[in-house]
Amino acid sequence: MKIQIINGPNLNLLGLREPSIYGSESIDSYIEQLKTQYSIIEIDYYQSNVEGELINKLHEVGFSYDGIILNAGGYTHTSVAIADAIAAIKTPVVEVHVSNIYAREEYRHVSLTGKNCKGVLTGFGLNGYRLALESFLK
Numbered sequence: 266m267k268i269q270i271i272n273g274p275n276l277n278l279l280g281l282r283e284p285s286i287y288g289s290e291s292i293d294s295y296i297e298q299l300k301t302q303y304s305i306i307e308i309d310y311y312q313s314n315v316e317g318e319l320i321n322k323l324h325e326v327g328f329s330y331d332g333i334i335l336n337a338g339g340y341t342h343t344s345v346a347i348a349d350a351i352a353a354i355k356t357p358v359v360e361v362h363v364s365n366i367y368a369r370e371e372y373r374h375v376s377l378t379g380k381n382c383k384g385v386l387t388g389f390g391l392n393g394y395r396l397a398l399e400s401f402l403k
């Protein structure tokens with residue numbers, strides 16, 4: 266089984282960025298733990314701060330991988346183009362947010378991308394990535 270994790274803008278700074286909201290664990294060490302814990306799954310990790318690069322990655326893996334876990338960061342609330350890319354590909358996408366977007370500013374309550382996803386996990390911290398991974402095993 267091949268799973269692609271895609272993180273969008275500012276998520277390279279997880280661990281450093283607003284730790285009261287996003288926690289203090291770095292994403293790189295978290296991904297390493299996931300790879301160790303789920304060694305039977307091929308887990309690839311990609312991060313970009315650039316909208317078009319996220320779309321290119323969705324196209325690249327979206328016809329061959331078994332699942333995509335996407336945290337599009339702030340683009341979640343603004344990007345028609347990423348929502349269209351999710352609709353265009355074959356691989357199911359699970360959307361993840363580290364924070365609970367519904368408990369935050371009103372402009373974060375709308376996810377343009379979530380509608381085209383298999384499901385959305387929000388507010389479980391970094392554990393959301395593991396829960397999303399588990400959802401592909403069932």
Ligand SMILES: O=C1C[C@@](O)(C(=O)O)C[C@@H](O)[C@@H]1O
Nearest residue numbers: 275336338339362363364373
């Ligand atoms: O960059 C992010 C991170 C986020 O996607 C999350 O993981 O909680 C929530 C978004 O509103 C925000 O812009």
